[in-house]
Amino acid sequence: MKLIPTNGNGKFAGLNPELNRRNFLRAAGLGGLGAGLYALSGPSLLKEVEAQGKGEPQAPKLEQHKSICGNCAVGCGFIGEVQNGVWVSQEPWFEHPINQGSLCSKGAAVRDHVVSEKRLRYPMKLEGGKWKRLSWDTALTEISAKLLALRKQHGPDILQINFSAHYSNENGFAIRKFAGMWGTNNADFQARI
């Protein structure tokens, strides 16, 4: 379906009496051009947008979610905007105490972590030199059977877990607990490289 820019109330920006700057820019198709242009555009455009909005169908609700950019350790905030379950756009989190809304090139492209066409879509395994699609169940069944067989033969220290400094605190904590309960200290992440 076609995604139509709206404000957070699920209504067209043009129909909203409380039309704000960003929604106005979006509706006017100027969102990417910044405040400078807005200052030049004057009130006449505003009327035009309002007139266009009449009688058009309601667009799906635009949800906003606050997050922290994962590209480095500065910890910049941003707001992800979601429509129909799809991450459609990104807004500055102006009140964020560290970055006050600004982002670097990586932060500005953070949506690509999720919407990139290059994402790995399903479990796969290399078999006879070819990549083969698997279900999660099959993949995890095969992996765990192999691990248990190796463990039986050689003990738990045959496993090395290289986990991630991109992990949330919860994931980082859980994976170290996981390694301990598997029975090895062979678990590390990028802190020393």
Added chain:
Amino acid sequence: MAGLANVFGYGAMTNHQNDIRNSRSIMIIGMNPAENHPISMQHILTAKEVNRALIISVDPRFTKTSAFANKYVRIRSGTDVAFVYGLINIILANGWEDKKFIAERTYDFETFRNEIAKYDPDTASDITGASKEDLLWVARTLAENRPGTVIWAMGGTQHNHGTGVVRTYCHLQMVLGNMGVPGGGTDVFRGHDGIQGVTDVGGGPETLPGYYGVGETAWKHWAKVWDVPYEWLLARFKSKAMMEKPGFTVARWYEGVLLDAKELGQEANLKAVFFMGHSTNSMQQMDRVKKALEKVELIVDIDPFVTNTAVLPDRKDGIYLLPAATNYEAAGSATNTNRDLQWRQKIVDPVYESRPDLTIMVDLAERLGFKKQFIHNMKGDWKGVPATPMSEKDKYVKALPEQTIEDVLREINMGCLSIGYVGQTPERLKRQQEWGHVFDIKTKKAVGGPVDGEQWGLPWPCWTDKHPGSAILYRTDIPVAQGGAGFRAVWGPTAPDGKTMLSADGSAPKDGPTKGYPAQKDYAVDLTGESIKLALAEGRNPYGNGRARFNSWNIAADPFPIHREPIHSPRPDLIVKWPTYDDVKEHYRVPQPYKSMQKPEWVKSFPLILTTGRVVEMEGGSAPQRTSSWLVELNPEMYIEMHPKVAADHNLRHGEMCWVETPEDMDAKPSRIKVKVKITKRVGPDTVFLPFHWGGVFEGNSLAHKFPEGTAPFSIGESANTVTTYGYDRVTQMQETKTSLCRVKKA
């Protein structure tokens, strides 16, 4: 981090990025925030503009940060100890040191003073390549413009004596009295978004969460938190000895596959390796990594993207790729470089068939037979985890709910008492998220509202669910209840020489005992939290009030840091005078040779210093960035930065291809990569620079055809780490990627 912890007691950035606005001098050494931490530059540049703070950039390479600096000093890669001790000598010779701070809050300054006298300006200049005039200018500027901060990153740490380098930065700030004050501090900027938090509450091969180590006390503490019998945990291991022995690190795990098992610190070789959000192109000696990936029996790569790991090894089977969800497809907390915890809301559900890492872990734990223990702690089971099998046919669990993640954070709050990860509850983090607008930009402290008085991110130590967090560590001008603290009294009340390790009378956080005091008994293991509360009630910091150490006596190889020439040194004359360490038989389960690997003759055939670093559009192994069309458009391909003289001497023109070759190290043949030449004076005529983000090309051959269809990144390129050479830190095993030797040839 080990460097900081061995001086002050905690391994973390002491001040915060916003606080740099209070600095009057900013020395950035081995670090390029303009590219690596771009938004932090806003605070740095505000200090420059508003405070007239002077920025000094010390680096082998004239970086984008250097372009903003008032002064740029070029030093040879791996000579930081000589540079900083050179500065301290000048400071001491002129009486510019902070005598009161040194007397009241530090240990063993007198021995230190004698130890570092050998780095006189001539010696320091000879080792580093910086002029004596520059050394004097920098020393004077730091002395005359206090408070000042010292900022570093991997340029300081990725050396065979990196832990020593970090300690010298700390010593500089101790001498200047720049610790525990706004605008001062030792501000290491960390790399990944989760790296500080995962270091704190994850832990690596040498420690359980919260820096408890892997000794019996640590396991017993966590057995209590996890509500499992210690004996059960013990039985999971090969033996008690293996349970208490640090494991392999990411820096050298591959030797656990490649070396003969007899040489290892464990009985069997590694047979299976998991990568969970970890690229192999960020690992030094990647040619060795490749061999290990070809020999190991099972590789499981759990990642949102197909990484270098999937295509690097020449093998026909035994690799599984599992699609992980990103941090935007699940909620959770992350601790940034200055210890601030921030909550992420889930933006969207996991896309395609991908799953959050925690869900994958629970599922695996179930199949491996320990789900019951894994999802449990002393307050019960994590909420939201189904009692039925995770994989039950019709209702396969794709993602555990947010309440499961919250329960994991609560478990962290229960157990990580040592570093004060207590008060950062999910409720408080979420409340801060709603009240970001009331936090002051300079102090990061809330003014008004339900979060009044709290520090943004509740930076650890945050001792209770009422504590505001400690934005600036070791600060004595405020009470403990507001985040005040002395240095951590982690070395006991007295040093081995009998001198006190507690701070002098008059040097203590406000509203508490005026003299130094030891840590509150059992504060780190008393799960009731009563010990911590008892200390707070008396205005004492639970971890005590001790002294920062000039002498780290427990680091036997160099209690006082010593300049050590890189393993691959371009100065044979200096190898004689400033050699690396003696060989070490076993370090993190592998042999770690030093002197026997340091060969003075290498420089004859490999005359150029090779150093590595980052570019603003990429990060780490860069699987997510090289698959972003926007970022690839901005920085499309791998290259080498080369001084015009080097290019001319090799008849290389801008944009031509060249081979970069490094010594053979542990393998039979030299390693080499084929990269595009970028001619620039950013590097001096003795050094070349490689960004380390690329993968998917190996020794001139594209691996693009080896990716599963449609998953190859928009940009592939040679990995810098194919040619980085042997060399690891004596304490942490950090890889020495910042200093190799190489030669270039026209391709």
